[in-house]
Amino acid sequence: MEAKRHDRILLAHGGGGQLSDELVRHTILPRLQNDVLSELADSARLDIDSASLCFTTDSYVVKPLFFNGGDIGKLAVCGTINDLAVAGAKPVALSLSLIIETGFDFKLLEKILDSISRTAKSSGVDIVTGDTKTVEAGAADKIFINTAGIGVRPKGVELGLNKIKAGDKILINGTIGDHGMTIISQREDMKFQSQLKSDCSSLSGLICQLLEDTEGIRFMRDPTRGGLAVTLNDISRGTGFSVEICEEDIAINPTVQAAADMLGFDVLNIANEGKFAAIISPESAGQCLELCRKNQLGKKASIIGEIVESRDVPVVEMVTRIGGRRIVQMPYGRELPRIC
Amino acid sequence: MEAKRHDRILLAHGGGGQLSDELVRHTILPRLQNDVLSELADSARLDIDSASLCFTTDSYVVKPLFFNGGDIGKLAVCGTINDLAVAGAKPVALSLSLIIETGFDFKLLEKILDSISRTAKSSGVDIVTGDTKTVEAGAADKIFINTAGIGVRPKGVELGLNKIKAGDKILINGTIGDHGMTIISQREDMKFQSQLKSDCSSLSGLICQLLEDTEGIRFMRDPTRGGLAVTLNDISRGTGFSVEICEEDIAINPTVQAAADMLGFDVLNIANEGKFAAIISPESAGQCLELCRKNQLGKKASIIGEIVESRDVPVVEMVTRIGGRRIVQMPYGRELPRIC
Numbered sequence: 001m002e003a004k005r006h007d008r009i010l011l012a013h014g015g016g017g018q019l020s021d022e023l024v025r026h027t028i029l030p031r032l033q034n035d036v037l038s039e040l041a042d043s044a045r046l047d048i049d050s051a052s053l054c055f056t057t058d059s060y061v062v063k064p065l066f067f068n069g070g071d072i073g074k075l076a077v078c079g080t081i082n083d084l085a086v087a088g089a090k091p092v093a094l095s096l097s098l099i100i101e102t103g104f105d106f107k108l109l110e111k112i113l114d115s116i117s118r119t120a121k122s123s124g125v126d127i128v129t130g131d132t133k134t135v136e137a138g139a140a141d142k143i144f145i146n147t148a149g150i151g152v153r154p155k156g157v158e159l160g161l162n163k164i165k166a167g168d169k170i171l172i173n174g175t176i177g178d179h180g181m182t183i184i185s186q187r188e189d190m191k192f193q194s195q196l197k198s199d200c201s202s203l204s205g206l207i208c209q210l211l212e213d214t215e216g217i218r219f220m221r222d223p224t225r226g227g228l229a230v231t232l233n234d235i236s237r238g239t240g241f242s243v244e245i246c247e248e249d250i251a252i253n254p255t256v257q258a259a260a261d262m263l264g265f266d267v268l269n270i271a272n273e274g275k276f277a278a279i280i281s282p283e284s285a286g287q288c289l290e291l292c293r294k295n296q297l298g299k300k301a302s303i304i305g306e307i308v309e310s311r312d313v314p315v316v317e318m319v320t321r322i323g324g325r326r327i328v329q330m331p332y333g334r335e336l337p338r339i340c
Numbered sequence: 341m342e343a344k345r346h347d348r349i350l351l352a353h354g355g356g357g358q359l360s361d362e363l364v365r366h367t368i369l370p371r372l373q374n375d376v377l378s379e380l381a382d383s384a385r386l387d388i389d390s391a392s393l394c395f396t397t398d399s400y401v402v403k404p405l406f407f408n409g410g411d412i413g414k415l416a417v418c419g420t421i422n423d424l425a426v427a428g429a430k431p432v433a434l435s436l437s438l439i440i441e442t443g444f445d446f447k448l449l450e451k452i453l454d455s456i457s458r459t460a461k462s463s464g465v466d467i468v469t470g471d472t473k474t475v476e477a478g479a480a481d482k483i484f485i486n487t488a489g490i491g492v493r494p495k496g497v498e499l500g501l502n503k504i505k506a507g508d509k510i511l512i513n514g515t516i517g518d519h520g521m522t523i524i525s526q527r528e529d530m531k532f533q534s535q536l537k538s539d540c541s542s543l544s545g546l547i548c549q550l551l552e553d554t555e556g557i558r559f560m561r562d563p564t565r566g567g568l569a570v571t572l573n574d575i576s577r578g579t580g581f582s583v584e585i586c587e588e589d590i591a592i593n594p595t596v597q598a599a600a601d602m603l604g605f606d607v608l609n610i611a612n613e614g615k616f617a618a619i620i621s622p623e624s625a626g627q628c629l630e631l632c633r634k635n636q637l638g639k640k641a642s643i644i645g646e647i648v649e650s651r652d653v654p655v656v657e658m659v660t661r662i663g664g665r666r667i668v669q670m671p672y673g674r675e676l677p678r679i680c
Contacts, residue, residue: 031454046468048391059473061439061480092388095397109349130364138478146486
């Protein structure tokens with residue numbers, strides 16, 4: 001069928017970068033082709049009777065299962081809630097499906113379920129349906145979790161890449177790279193791992209408030225696998241506009257920066273689990289920023305750049321601290337496997 | 341919290357029998373408690389605006405990935421469609437989430453995706469959202485698939501254990517045990533494996549037709565993991581009624597029976613993937629049977645027994661071919677791991 005570049009699945013096929021993108025666009029999409037799926041949004045939009053719904057799914061294979069700031073259970077609830085929230089939907093119901101390796105410690109399972117319960121409750125979402133499968137020892141790595149979610153889009157909320165215009169501002173609700181660097185430093189058993197903490201959190205409260213109290217939000221996405229670099233490249237490619245961001249406006253926790261430097265990562269490629277990038281009309285950007293900063297999850301929010309007309313091809317460009325400019329490329333994908 | 345009987349997860353915790361039931365009732369439910377989940381139905385019922393929805397999820401870990409009559413992809417689509425169908429809902433959208441082991445053959449992935457596509461198309465359901473994760477070689481067994489699904493409940497269709505009355509008939513749309521015995525015989529590399537074929541199929545067409553053209557269907561369930569024995573015991577326990585079935589009215593493919601006898605399995609405990617058990621008012625049972633038999637998926641349909649008042653405690657009892665009676669117990673769960 002398509003010209004394949006690989007005979008076997010590589011870790012990078014799940015990394016959120018170029019190879020993931022190729023897998024989805026060349027292998028999966030052509031087979032499952034339909035208008036809703038082809039949008040490749042964080043959530044699919046479905047209109048059933050008078051209900052405007054969003055529907056999304058994610059499997060979680062994070063390693064280690066417990067990390068500073070969260071665990072696979074919290075991540076599985078927050079991640080799916082966030083995919084609904086950035087699509088402008090209020091999450092109403094989640095499913096929960098477990099694949100458990102034989103021999104997995106019952107106490108750890110209970111701890112994960114407690115975390116799932118706590119996170120769902122505090123986000124006001126019920127887990128309404130589920131499934132449990134077991135596999136032999138060695139056939140899975142401890143536990144994998146899938147959550148799917150249904151959300152309701154409030155009347156009047158219409159977000160989409162097609163709403164984006166040149167001059168729109170790019171807002172992010174805080175520091176980047178915290179989740180990914182926490183996972184990798186814990187996995188590498190690095191010295192400063194205790195100073196790192198995942199940003200894993202449910203964004204639906206903050207996002208719902210922004211959508212209710214402000215106008216002018218055109219599009220949102222949560223920069224998870226592949227980090228901000230993937231999100232901004234997706235926006236640029238999806239709109240034909242270019243993106244210009246300013247290095248000094250992007251908040252980065254100094255320990256995250258130090259860890260990334262030491263391991264040779266670009267923080268722009270590192271996953272976040274409690275962040276959204278919002279594209280906002282220039283008139284509303286200030287008000288959104290102000291509202292964000294009043295919220296626990298948006299204290300370090302900043303406007304990091306804007307949408308600009310493309311001179312030639314659409315690109316993501318960053319003005320560096322020393323005043324230079326560099327292209328922010330779509331990462332290849334091998335950076336950080338099993339980050340979520 | 342609860343008195344635990346096991347420190348570690350056993351294969352039987354995912355087998356669909358007693359241990360699965362304990363895991364769900366003692367460990368999962370108390371933590372995630374809400375009215376919808378507590379029904380433990382095949383699908384959760386959700387009412388959003390004017391839309392009456394069903395929502396369900398299942399992860400698929402079947403081994404081998406390809407078997408006579410199907411493959412993991414076909415199973416993942418049919419299984420979730422069937423969970424919606426037996427809840428009385430017309431499936432409208434599926435999600436698809438893949439967990440793939442590094443090194444997995446790209447051609448097999450394409451074959452699985454083709455099967456998913458074919459099955460979804462022929463059932464008239466779109467896959468509208470998805471996710472792909474990769475894990476290192478050895479961290480998963482080739483590929484695991486999760487599908488979640490949304491269905492719409494037509495007006496007037498209200499199925500539930502609480503609708504069941506003494507005297508209701510139990511209909512099944514064909515032979516039992518085909519799926520489970522196909523998988524296990526292929527896994528054990530048994531001689532007669534080529535004569536066995538999984539019944540894996542999408543039941544939504546047949547079920548929608550039955551619900552449209554007849555009245556009197558009170559409840560349906562697809563006897564997957566744990567087989568007909570689990571389904572009937574669930575019905576008995578959930579209603580307080582007893583269930584009486586007649587061995588000679590239960591259709592079993594002779595090769596399935598031979599394989600089960602050879603391996604020491606009770607066919608009543610073996611998984612099906614293209615069967616439903618329907619509880620039907622005595623007045624409508626004949627009409628339903630007739631309709632079923634006209635359908636490719638119901639040619640060997642039969643009435644296998646009825647709901648009766650419990651004399652003492654609710655039990656499932658089978659009148660054997662030689663006229664004896666035996667209790668059909670809830671299987672413990674160790675029978676057949678990774679059957680779906």
